[in-house]
Amino acid sequence: MKLLVRADASVEIGMGHRVRCQALIHAFDELGWQCQFVVDRRYQAFASPEDCFIGGKSEEECKSEFLALAKQADVVVLDHYGYSAEEITELHQHQPNLLVLDDMNDRGDFSCKWLLNPLKETYSQRIECPLTGSSYALLRPTFQRLESSDSTPNQLLITLGGTDPLALTWPILDALESFGFPMQDIQVLLGANAKNADQVICFCKEKHIAVEQGITNVTPLMQRAKLAISAAGGTLFELACVGVPTLFAQVADNQTRSLEQHTPLGWCRSIRFDNVAESVRQQRIEALVKEASQRWLDKAWQERARKTARSLVDGNGAKRVAEKINSYFSAP
Incomplete structure (x- = not known):
């Protein structure tokens, strides 16, 4: 059986689409499927040599080649915001076994066989099989095999996504130092393609802050986190699975719906950065750091937040999706 996944990654797009699709591919690989990414050639710097590259000049060229x-x-599998409702429906007409990954539910009415959204959203009856809710969150394989830790979480984890598109890591660290936060308690996690990574790493070495970049297994760092400052993409569901109370820095519009649904649950807080001018960001960074310092000492809130977060995501979403689709083909 052959599975094609249409997803791109770049500094502007971020790494979230590719990361969650990699989790899905791993689950299908385990079931014996042949899987491959299909990637716009313009973004091959963020892809793998094994990917299938298409287009290279325009989005329209890519869509035409992918249709074939x-x-x-x-x-x-389509995980791509560049496709309109009409284009998704056209793709479905050519490929009836279409799985669309969605976050915002803002493209209007379209058709497909399966629709995956880890949030609780309602779609039209043109979706044959909606897979919605946090039980379908696509997490990396290591989150399926979380081992309990005997040590007490004691670190502030700072992770602003695979690319840190707004380059927030360094100014947050600088503000934490100015606020008097204990720098020895901080763990920085940088994506392989994070903006200003050299500046951040240099600052961390100077201030004796633990820093990691581009590691594949992030679960040990999350398990040691008493609190996190994080971007609110797919990492939101990873932190929930581990049970890490989190202050989210919203760095993209497509993170709006997940924060609207998760913040009222009480395990996380959020401050938005993507819709304000650079001159305003520093004020919001200071507000974020002030909140982090307060939450760092709030043990009662941390305990409630950990319990709530763990109840939301079990790490088996990718396996659950792959088995459901595989059973469709194996059914008599």
Whole structure:
């Protein structure tokens, strides 16, 4: 059985689409499927040599080439905001076994066989099989095998996504130092393609702050976190799975819906950065750091937050999706 996944990654797009699709591919690999990414050639710096590259000049060129490839697969996964409702429906007409990954539910009415959204959203009846809610969050394989830790979490984890698109890591660290936060309690996690990584790493070495970049298994760092400052993409569901109370820095519009649904649950807080001018960001960084310092000492809130977060995500979402689709083909 052949699975094609249409997803891109870049500094502007971020790494979230690719990371969650990699989790899905791993689950299908375990079931014996042949899987491959289909990537816009303009973004091959963030891809793998094993990917199938298309287009290279325009989005329209990519869509035309992908339409031809989609017809040859058994299942197609589309995780791409560049597709309108009409284009998704057209793709579905050419490939009936289409799985669309969505976050915002803002593209209007379209059709597909499966629709995956880790948030609680309602879609039209043109979606044959909606897979919605946090039980379908696509987490990396290491989150399926979380081992309990005997040590007490004692670190502030700072992770602003695979690319840190707004370059917030360094100014947050600088503000934490100015606020008098204990720098020896901080753990910085940088994505492989994070903006200003050299500046951050240099600052961390100077201030004796623990820092890691581009590591594949992030669960040990999350398990040691008493509190996190994080971007609110797919990392939101990873932190929930581990049970880490978190202050989210919203760095993209597509993170709005997840924060609207998760913040009222009490395990996290959020401050928005993507819709304000650079001159305003420093004020919001200071507000974020002030909140972090307060929450760092609030043990009662931390305990409630950990319990709530763990109840939301079990780490088996990718396996759950792959088995459901695989059973569709194996059914008599």
